[in-house]
Amino acid sequence: xxxxxxxxxxxxxxxxxxxxxxxxxxxxxxxxxxxRLLPGVELVFHLAALPSVVYSxxxxxxxxxVNWQGTLALAEAARRHGARRLIFSSSCAVYGPRAxxxxxxxxxxxxxxPYATAKIGAEYLLSNFHTLYGFETVCLRYFNVFGPRQDxxxxxxxxxxLFVKALLDRRQPVIFGDGNQTRDFVPVEQVxxxxxxxxxxxxxxxVNVGNGRQTNLWEILRVLGDALGxxxxxxxxxxxxxxxxxxxxxxTLNRAVFGTxxxxxxxxxxxxxxxxxxxxxxxxxxxx
Ligand SMILES: NC(=O)c1ccc[n+]([C@@H]2O[C@H](COP(=O)([O-])OP(=O)(O)OC[C@H]3O[C@@H](n4cnc5c(N)ncnc54)[C@H](O)[C@@H]3O)[C@@H](O)[C@H]2O)c1
Numbered sequence: 001x002x003x004x005x006x007x008x009x010x011x012x013x014x015x016x017x018x019x020x021x022x023x024x025x026x027x028x029x030x031x032x033x034x035x036r037l038l039p040g041v042e043l044v045f046h047l048a049a050l051p052s053v054v055y056s057x058x059x060x061x062x063x064x065x066v067n068w069q070g071t072l073a074l075a076e077a078a079r080r081h082g083a084r085r086l087i088f089s090s091s092c093a094v095y096g097p098r099a100x101x102x103x104x105x106x107x108x109x110x111x112x113x114p115y116a117t118a119k120i121g122a123e124y125l126l127s128n129f130h131t132l133y134g135f136e137t138v139c140l141r142y143f144n145v146f147g148p149r150q151d152x153x154x155x156x157x158x159x160x161x162l163f164v165k166a167l168l169d170r171r172q173p174v175i176f177g178d179g180n181q182t183r184d185f186v187p188v189e190q191v192x193x194x195x196x197x198x199x200x201x202x203x204x205x206x207v208n209v210g211n212g213r214q215t216n217l218w219e220i221l222r223v224l225g226d227a228l229g230x231x232x233x234x235x236x237x238x239x240x241x242x243x244x245x246x247x248x249x250x251x252t253l254n255r256a257v258f259g260t261x262x263x264x265x266x267x268x269x270x271x272x273x274x275x276x277x278x279x280x281x282x283x284x285x286x287x288x
Contacts, residue, residue, distance in 0.1 A: 056115035184249045
């Protein structure tokens, strides 16, 4: 069963899953909806969120309502209906913009936006559910996820689909700042794989999901341009307020818990993503 209110998601992304899953359009904060869907469910993969930091700064009440209260509503309903485990999509935003170096899970959280506060608050709440009620929870702190189907037209779009779209449209990609800022980019395939592994890892685990490798925006543009046969000619704009300089996951715990993800390396994943957007690859298959 898939529950999504389609506020930022698109039903057409689920076409391949149709034969395998029932899709219901609804809100994770709707108790009647949860009472209808959750009986008989063993595992809840909770990815629903208003996923933008910028949006959360503009709409703090709504962001906390969906991202924190929504998580509470879902966890409570899942527990009440006898689900075994909830796997939560948290974020590296919990470490805050001032954190530097490889970020390990024991680093003190320093949330600097309503989005990050909601994510760390939800983690604490889920940890309460685990210790107080024995309800199994796992929190996955994603770094910068990318891959096919990421929305390049969202007003809060992520950098990789924005770069790819600009290159395909023969426009200048925009870099805010000097382009030397780094992120830990992680392919969506690895995120999906990790979620499946998280169904059986020790309950109570809170773990980073990243590549353990920093990449700056120039490198990203170069790989995407090479894949598409376009020489990128970016336009530099002033750095945006609050932009972080570097982001890197310490993946020691991740590898200890889940082992090594046996997928394509970062340049290959970036190239595949670029080609997917260009329509040169058949649709990725998420279900065999
Ligand atoms: N993309 C990243 O780099 C990244 C990084 C860290 C964490 N995350 C987290 O991963 C999860 C997935 O994010 P994404 O990047 O795929 O974004 P996304 O917008 O594609 O996914 C979020 C989904 O939640 C749905 N949703 C929003 N509010 C809802 C509600 N009240 N009830 C039901 N559904 C609702 C949206 O329609 C959307 O399909 C989110 O929890 C996000 O915070 C993503």
